[in-house]
Structures are given as C-alpha cells and as structure tokens.
Amino acid sequence: MTLDGVPHQLFLAGQWRDAADGSRFGVADPGTEQQLCEVSDAQDADITEAIEAAAAKQEEWASTPPRERGEVLRRAWQLMTDRADDLARLMTLEMGKSIEESKGEVTYAAEFFRWFSEEAVRIDGRFARSPAGGGGRMLVSKHPVGPCVLVTPWNFPLAMGTRKIGPAIAAGCTMLVKPAQLTPLSMLNLAGLLKEAGLPDGVLSVLPSTSASRVVNPALADPRIRKLSFTGSTEVGRKLVEQCAPNLQRMSMELGGNAPFLMFEDADLDAAVQGAVTAKMRNNGESCVAANRFHVHSSVAGEFVRRLTEAMSSLKTGHGTEDGVKVGPLISAEQRDKVVELVDDAVSRGARATTGGKPLDGDGYFYAPTVLTDVPPDARILREEVFGPVAPVTTFDDEDEAVRTANDTEFGLVAYVFTRDLDRAIRVGERMATGMVGLNTGLVSNAAAPFGGVKASGFGREGGAEGIEEYLDVKYLALSLSGTP
Known part of the structure; x- marks a missing residue:
C-alpha cells in the first residue's frame, strides 16, 4: 500500500x-x-x-x-x-x-x-x-x-x-x-x-x-x-x-483512567517489572488502561525502581517505522507539553527522575521513557492521567493502605495487582473500585472479555x-x- x-x-x-x-x-x-x-x-x-x-x-x-x-x-x-x-x-x-x-x-x-x-x-x-x-x-x-x-x-x-x-x-x-x-x-x-x-x-x-x-x-x-x-x-x-x-x-x-499498579512484597519481581513495562508502555503510554501510578511495598521498592529504571532506559526511542524502535513519538506537541508539565510539577515537589525526565531534541513529539521515585502525594501526576511514557513510583506498608491509595481517585477503569498469594490476589482484586483488574499481568484487553469502567471512567x-x-x-x-x- x-x-x-x-x-x-x-x-x-x-x-x-x-x-x-x-x-x-x-x-x-x-x-x-x-x-x-x-x-x-x-x-x-x-x-x-x-x-x-x-x-x-x-x-x-x-x-x-x-x-x-x-x-x-x-x-x-x-x-x-x-x-x-x-x-x-x-x-x-x-x-x-x-x-x-x-x-x-x-x-x-x-x-x-x-x-x-x-x-x-x-x-x-x-x-x-x-x-x-x-x-x-x-x-x-x-x-x-x-x-x-x-x-x-x-x-x-x-x-x-x-x-x-x-x-x-x-x-x-x-x-x-x-x-x-x-x-x-x-x-x-x-x-x-x-x-x-x-x-x-x-x-x-x-x-x-x-x-x-x-x-x-x-x-x-x-x-x-x-x-x-x-x-x-x-x-x-x-x-x-x-x-x-x-x-x-x-x-x-x-x-478517562488513572490506573493503579500494586506490587506486594511477595510478588515475583521479574514478572512485576515485565508487567509494569507492558502496562505502562503499551502505545507509548498513550492508553486509558496504561498504568498511571505505581504503588510498591516499601520493602521491595528500591529493587523494583532499579530494575524498572534499567528496563525503561533500554527501550529504543525513534520513528515507529525504524527497526527495533519500541517507543515512538507522542501524538502532538500539546500532548508532549502536558507530559512535560506533569513531570516538572512532580520534580518541583521533590520527585526524582532515575531515567528520562525530559523531551528529546529534534523533529517529532518525543519524550524519553521516564521513571520517577520519591513522588509526593500532592504531585499532580498521581491525580491526572499522564498519557505518556512516565512511571511515577510511591510506596505503601500494608494491604489496606495499598487498596485505599489505589481507590483514591474519581476514575475506575482498570487496576493491576502483582502478588503470589492467591487469597490476596482475589481479595484485593474484589476491593478494587474498577471495571477491570489485571492479576499478575500487565495486559487486560481481550476481544472476548468485557472492557469498561466505573465512576468517572x-x-x-x-x-x-x-x-x-x-x-x-x-x-x-x-x-x-x-x-x-
């Protein structure tokens, strides 16, 4: 053609x-x-x-x-x-x-x-x-x-x-x-x-x-x-x-969506990082089901951030027709500027970019794959849909805190939960105020399954x-x- x-x-x-x-x-x-x-x-x-x-x-x-x-x-x-x-x-x-x-x-x-x-x-x-x-x-x-x-x-x-x-x-x-x-x-x-x-x-x-x-x-x-x-x-x-x-x-x-990604202390770390990249980076992060905020148990947060940073920084960015490219441009200058605005707001409030954190020079609306750590609760990026290749990470100490934080949004499209405990997976999955839940997977879309949300989603x-x-x-x-x- x-x-x-x-x-x-x-x-x-x-x-x-x-x-x-x-x-x-x-x-x-x-x-x-x-x-x-x-x-x-x-x-x-x-x-x-x-x-x-x-x-x-x-x-x-x-x-x-x-x-x-x-x-x-x-x-x-x-x-x-x-x-x-x-x-x-x-x-x-x-x-x-x-x-x-x-x-x-x-x-x-x-x-x-x-x-x-x-x-x-x-x-x-x-x-x-x-x-x-x-x-x-x-x-x-x-x-x-x-x-x-x-x-x-x-x-x-x-x-x-x-x-x-x-x-x-x-x-x-x-x-x-x-x-x-x-x-x-x-x-x-x-x-x-x-x-x-x-x-x-x-x-x-x-x-x-x-x-x-x-x-x-x-x-x-x-x-x-x-x-x-x-x-x-x-x-x-x-x-x-x-x-x-x-x-x-x-x-x-x-x-709209504001998908939480919950990783508990017993999760398979390799599977969780792979799931995080899938849930975050599908479609350059420009997806209503993209993981928008990562809530990780404090005991494993450091290692999760290290591995996620390594995975995100290895993704090749470029024009989508080029061989090996995993991350293409954002759809418009307006969309790229919104990502810049949300990341800059988070950094100004104390967040730290372990990789990326800025747009790329040259033609096209490119933004570097980004991981943010030490993201404070008042950062806009935790409340607003970023629609870009940015993964903000926060921590929690117990299950109730994780669920409460995950559900603290007007949106309710999808949530992702990573844990090896079957009881916890079902229990937390049922407590998510969302229309869909990915249990130990970063991909929920399936033509044979009902897609949709609740609340403002x-x-x-x-x-x-x-x-x-x-x-x-x-x-x-x-x-x-x-x-x-």
Whole structure:
C-alpha cells in the first residue's frame, strides 16, 4: 500500500465523496511533524445526508439474517488479517506507535470482527410460562437499538473502531462514525475493507471532520438516532451525556483512567517489572488502561525502581517505522507539553527522575521513557492521567493502605495487582473500585472479555458477550393462550 492508495474522502453511506463544500484538512506524521496528506472535512450537509441514509437503511439492515451480517464481519476479519502489514504501516505513520505495536493492534482490532461475527447468530431471547398460570406465556426477544453514532479516539485508531462497529453490524444497527481528527486514515481504510467484505451501502458512514460537534450535535438532536458510543475524555463524556438526555438515547461511555499498579512484597519481581513495562508502555503510554501510578511495598521498592529504571532506559526511542524502535513519538506537541508539565510539577515537589525526565531534541513529539521515585502525594501526576511514557513510583506498608491509595481517585477503569498469594490476589482484586483488574499481568484487553469502567471512567461494556447487548433493545410479548392452563 502506498499512502496515495489510502482513501482521503468521506465514506458517505457506502460511497466515496468529497465534502459538500470541498473543504479538507491535513493529517501529519507525529514522528516528523510533516503533513502526510489532506482528508475531506465533513460539513453540515454531509452530516444530514449520512443521518438520512442511516435512518432509511435501518429497517432493511435489521431484517437481514444474522448469519449474513456475521459473514460480512468474518470476511472483514480475513481481509484485515491478510493486509496486516499495510494496515500497521498506515497506523504508525498517522499515530506514531512502533510497527510492532501497530501490528499488535491490527490483530487485536481484527479479532473484534471475528468475535462479533460469531455473536451475531447468538442473539437469543426466551419463552416461558407465566408464573401465575391461566394460559399466560412470556416471549422475550432482542432487537437492534437503531441508528448509532460512534466516536473514536486517536490512540487506537483501528481497534476503537472495530470494537464499536463489530457489535453494531452484528446486532443489525446502521451507524455514523466520527474518527479522531488526528488519525482518520485508518478508519477510512477500514471502511473500504468493509465495503469490499460486502457491507451494504447505507449501513456505515465515516465522517472525518475538524469539528466533532459538527458531526455529533445534529445526530444527537435527531430522535431517529438511538445510540451514542464514545471513547474519549471524561470532560467531553459528561457533556455528551447531557446532549443525549432530551431524546433519551442509549449511551456507552469509555472515558478517562488513572490506573493503579500494586506490587506486594511477595510478588515475583521479574514478572512485576515485565508487567509494569507492558502496562505502562503499551502505545507509548498513550492508553486509558496504561498504568498511571505505581504503588510498591516499601520493602521491595528500591529493587523494583532499579530494575524498572534499567528496563525503561533500554527501550529504543525513534520513528515507529525504524527497526527495533519500541517507543515512538507522542501524538502532538500539546500532548508532549502536558507530559512535560506533569513531570516538572512532580520534580518541583521533590520527585526524582532515575531515567528520562525530559523531551528529546529534534523533529517529532518525543519524550524519553521516564521513571520517577520519591513522588509526593500532592504531585499532580498521581491525580491526572499522564498519557505518556512516565512511571511515577510511591510506596505503601500494608494491604489496606495499598487498596485505599489505589481507590483514591474519581476514575475506575482498570487496576493491576502483582502478588503470589492467591487469597490476596482475589481479595484485593474484589476491593478494587474498577471495571477491570489485571492479576499478575500487565495486559487486560481481550476481544472476548468485557472492557469498561466505573465512576468517572464511564459505563457500558465493549467486547465479550456483553458487548453486543449495548446495541440491543429487549422486547417482551405477553401471550394469552385460550384453553391452556
């Protein structure tokens, strides 16, 4: 694949189209700061047309046999698998992560299509006799919620799309997708693959835009749109919840995180360090499930910091297309500056960088992999999501303190717990005020498992058997059978 072969237009109800007024915006490589290409910028007229198309197609698509919907997803999974190298390269160019990371995301993203291709034929209900008798029967069935708006972020430009689009297609919903302005190319390319896989025109529109509100606001104002799925910041999520209120649209909100990583004194130190690097450095640290703060038992903290420092400082930083690179650039100058701000705040309050602690010179938005020790409780980096390659370490002395500190945040997406004690692992895992817990692992994401959080990290689940339920309404038919007890 050459970049010239990647779609740059809107995918409007199955057709490639320029924006209504011909406007476009640039997409840049964060590793070089150079523009890659220009993409059509969806305007009001384009949004209106996409909404009309989704509403018009909904009844027909909902009545399509589940097996046919599943086969579209299965073919799309195969196409993604066959073209993994090209998809990974494109993702690296527009987002910055290493080729190795991008290939991992392509595999993960494709798996949502395979998983939901199988779930499409398992949308079940129940038939039961009424407990009161008298010929009463209860028939419960599930039906697609209707046209959806799906808003995806820049950090996982492919996987955040497939884990929303997959269940929507499987359930029989039409949809509008608003990809992140910084990374629209992967989603546009995915739309082309879905069309090639046989997705009927009108089921999907992909609408890149320099204004998310230009796409989302008119859609949520239209009562025919019945669901919003959003991945992004808690601040924006709260506003979108308010916008959904007038039409009472269904919502799935995957919002911010502040993941604690707990290492107890009995943990396997090698496994904990490896898990820490995985949990922290996946996607350059630009992940809502990235470990944001490390709470380590005081008796092993010194050795943990030493080994983590060694591991982090050995990671090769550079453009994601280069051989051996493990850490690419951050997505933008703004994001890099936020990391600088949080690290400088921690250092000014007494924290010490054992490696890194500064941005790298030259082109691209690079920040050195960093370990901070002696981080004081009032440092902002312990309260705010850093979204970068920085691991701040604090200590605790007992289990209750560890749990209390870990849960002392408005967020509740994921926690990581390392211990060899099975009783403690389950006990602490159950006490974590999060939607997910990684026990002795730094990787929790799995297409077959429910992904989501609690508190300010949102609500609803993506993936697993639970994921398709977000796109289904339940209908109950009360039956009266004459002459039947």
